[in-house]
Amino acid sequence: MATLVTENRIAKPDDFYEALIDTHRDLSAEQSNMVNAKLVLLLANHIGDMEVLKEALRVARKGV
Template sequence: MATLATENRFASPDDFYQALIDTHRDLTAEQSAALNAKLILLLANHIGDMEVLTEALRLARKGV
């Protein structure tokens, strides 16, 4: 049984955050949403475990 890792696993979380912000710079809202969708699908494919992905979806939806 796979479980979703929710603890910080970044050596430098600020570096990733900056890269994410930089990737969205100068995009329209529509382009930014498309980029997010593509990124989600790429990372979901990399994870490849439906149980983990379902848990991630549940946690992401919680409180929205």
């Protein structure tokens, strides 16, 4: 069974953050929310493991 990896595995996190910000640049709030929803679904499909996805959902909701 796979487990959720929460430590940083992105070689250049600042580059990723910049790309993420650029992706949302000049979008309305509605368009930005749509991009986020699509991104979540694409990454969930890539992960594919339901237990890992459920754990990620729990972690993401914690403290909100």
